[in-house]
Amino acid sequence: MAAAWLTTHTRIRPTTLRSYQIHVDRHLVPHLGRIRLNDLTGRHITAMIDTMAATVNRYGRLPTPATLHRIRATLRSALNAAIREGLLTDNPARHIEVPTPRRPHAQVWTTGRVHTWQETGQRPTVAVWTTDQTAAFLKHVADDRLAAMWWLIALRGLRRGEAAGLRWVDVDLDAGILTIEQQRVANGSTVAVAPPKTAASRRLIALDQHTVRQLREHQRRQRAEQRTASRAWTASGYVFVTDTGQPLHPDFLTRRFRHLVHDSGLPPVRLHDLRHGAASLAHCAGVDLKAVQAQLGHSSIVLTADTYTSVLTDLLVHAAEATARLVLAAAKRNPERRHHAP
Numbered sequence: 001m002a003a004a005w006l007t008t009h010t011r012i013r014p015t016t017l018r019s020y021q022i023h024v025d026r027h028l029v030p031h032l033g034r035i036r037l038n039d040l041t042g043r044h045i046t047a048m049i050d051t052m053a054a055t056v057n058r059y060g061r062l063p064t065p066a067t068l069h070r071i072r073a074t075l076r077s078a079l080n081a082a083i084r085e086g087l088l089t090d091n092p093a094r095h096i097e098v099p100t101p102r103r104p105h106a107q108v109w110t111t112g113r114v115h116t117w118q119e120t121g122q123r124p125t126v127a128v129w130t131t132d133q134t135a136a137f138l139k140h141v142a143d144d145r146l147a148a149m150w151w152l153i154a155l156r157g158l159r160r161g162e163a164a165g166l167r168w169v170d171v172d173l174d175a176g177i178l179t180i181e182q183q184r185v186a187n188g189s190t191v192a193v194a195p196p197k198t199a200a201s202r203r204l205i206a207l208d209q210h211t212v213r214q215l216r217e218h219q220r221r222q223r224a225e226q227r228t229a230s231r232a233w234t235a236s237g238y239v240f241v242t243d244t245g246q247p248l249h250p251d252f253l254t255r256r257f258r259h260l261v262h263d264s265g266l267p268p269v270r271l272h273d274l275r276h277g278a279a280s281l282a283h284c285a286g287v288d289l290k291a292v293q294a295q296l297g298h299s300s301i302v303l304t305a306d307t308y309t310s311v312l313t314d315l316l317v318h319a320a321e322a323t324a325r326l327v328l329a330a331a332k333r334n335p336e337r338r339h340h341a342p
Helices: 002-006 014-032 042-053 065-084 111-120 131-140 147-156 160-164 209-232 250-264 273-284 289-296 301-311 313-333
Strands: 177-179 183-187 190-194 204-206
Touching: 014 042, 014 065, 014 183, 014 190, 042 065, 131 147, 131 250, 131 273, 147 160, 147 209, 147 250, 147 273, 160 183, 160 250, 183 250, 273 289
Parallel strands: none
Antiparallel strands: 177 204, 183 190
């Protein structure tokens, strides 16, 4: 049933379809494929979840609650389709309990965490550089041909697919703005051009003067590469391309970033973690959370606050110091008095 259900999905994102396919092929069919649809019960599904929760993957790790939740959601969706087609009257996956997934909070690469990583190799699931570490990385990649892209992601928080899908027609360097109108989405070795992730992701992003200068220099370099490539050049119209004008595969950005981070000697972060850092940098610079939400293209300010405010170390320290100063100043204005019981 689940395999047949997949063939009906023609209007979903390629990455989502690929995720469904993995769930069906690796988990649902092996565990439930021999059970007739009408015989499927909640006990079968619970047994599958329990077995999966105790089985390590090819990397030697147990599946996370979020992974189990997504697989259960895929099965539930397929069984709902069976109900709509009259093949079932009830969804046995509806009441199955799965551990609630928790969004991992980003942690700053403090001196202590850097030492622990250097000694043990342990690192946070989601890690964010300090302002100084971000500046050190951007200085390290200043001569990289994609330096403007790293700067743009680190300061303005573009997603990987948004950076790969950015076109010159979406950029107005004179006005200092760009618009996110599309993204390039990887599906294995192929890449599809798709709308932004959500309606809120289709957004306008203001550019500071340094970023504008970075993009102008990048444009001059790209034109020089075009002259060198001559007839081999592909006029794709994208801002960030290969040295022959071909658009970039999003996975290449991830690999390139990983190599540059390793080469820099800085503690490791993922490419997507630069987006976390961009939010933190903006908020610490005095940008209110609502503006950060708009910059990142989040549909809810709750998501922005829950995901990123945990890394605002400098801002929280400043708030603590300011609160203490307020109380100490009040104490000086009001000398200590002895209070006597009546």
